[in-house]
Amino acid sequence: MLGGLAGAIALNLVHEYARKRFKDAPAVNRIAEGGIAKVANTFGQPSPTPEVKYGMAMTGDLVANTFYYSTIAKEEGGNIWLRGLCIGLIGGLGALFLPKQVGLDDTPVTRTPLTKVLTVAWYTIGGVVAAATVQALRRQQQQG
Template sequence: MTDLNKTILPSLGSGLIGACALTILHETARQFIDEAPRADILGMRAMKKVLKKADAKVPSDDELHDWALGGDLVSNTLYYSLIGLAKPKHALAAGVALGVVAGVGAVGLPGPLGLGTAPSSRTPATVAMTIGWYLIGGLATAAAYRFLKRK
């Protein structure tokens, strides 16, 4: 196996699995739980802000939603792919750390970034779900990494 197959592909594959788990959880829960975090709204606001700064046309809300989901998948895949810096035997600890840090960031950073606080921290339940769901993404990443790195 080449270095690419031994290191980068398992890291990216694991990150993609964690990002997909997180996105599926966010998108499903928002349909049924009033206090669910709205990462999609944060993503849409961020995209809109960037497009306006670039003097680019802002697409319709439906199209912007699709772009935001795509951006979330890409950025969360790359973030969760940092699991590749850990040895497989430390994957669980790394996945927990990645998940908790991402969740805390998702709660604390939108306000200072000018994206609003309500989508990820409007109630204590929303805060708990935000952190918990990023943790679940980290755990899915860790499980996938252990699986993909087995000999």
């Protein structure tokens, strides 16, 4: 789980830093916020305030991506770097293509070609960070 948490934190840090500084940066949090509003409306509840939606989106993102990236550590054998790269790449592609499939606005991650590339790149960074963390933890276990 620590490797997954490291990958999720890396993804969120890159996302938040760039989202506040670059116009073409993906805004993955907006997709989650839209999902939160949609669920609230489905149950006849008002949409939470923007601050609450943001907090819920970031918390949900951190939890979901921790579990997602923790799959990198599932197997002992094989190339952990390749697993991290592939899991990150698949996560980024999923972030591009799944929102529309579940009825959410995908514009925050698809509005420009650069936004699409950055979305995939950031999820890939998360996968690589998770792989590096898992590898470091395994080395530490072997030595101690």
